[in-house]
Amino acid sequence: MPYYNIYKFIEANNWEWSTALFFEQINLNYGMKILNADLTVAATTFLIFIIYKLKVKYISLKQFLKYFISLFIVGFSLALPLYLYDNYNRDESNA
Secondary structure (H helix, E strand, O other), rough: HHHHHHHHHHHHHHOOHHHHHHHHHHHOHHHHHHHHHHHHHHHHHHHHHHHHHHHHOOHHHHHHHHHHHHHHHOOOOHHHHHHHHHHHHHHHHHO
16 A cells, blocks of 8 residues: 555656655645654554564564564554564463
């Protein structure tokens, strides 16, 4: 889904990429600034969380890399559901 919007941005700008224009348009109003800030805080918190889980050996390096790569290649919208799916049964057995 996010890549579709990047595609539409490039299409609207005559198939040319401009990082400056992209960030100018993404922060045009306060509503978008709020969403950007919220998503940045959520993704950063998740990154710190999975680093901690790796350090205390709750997740393997392979799992960590899966979440880390999905966070930076696709986004938070994939990384968090992957983590929750992988750890659902583990959390359920502790209840």
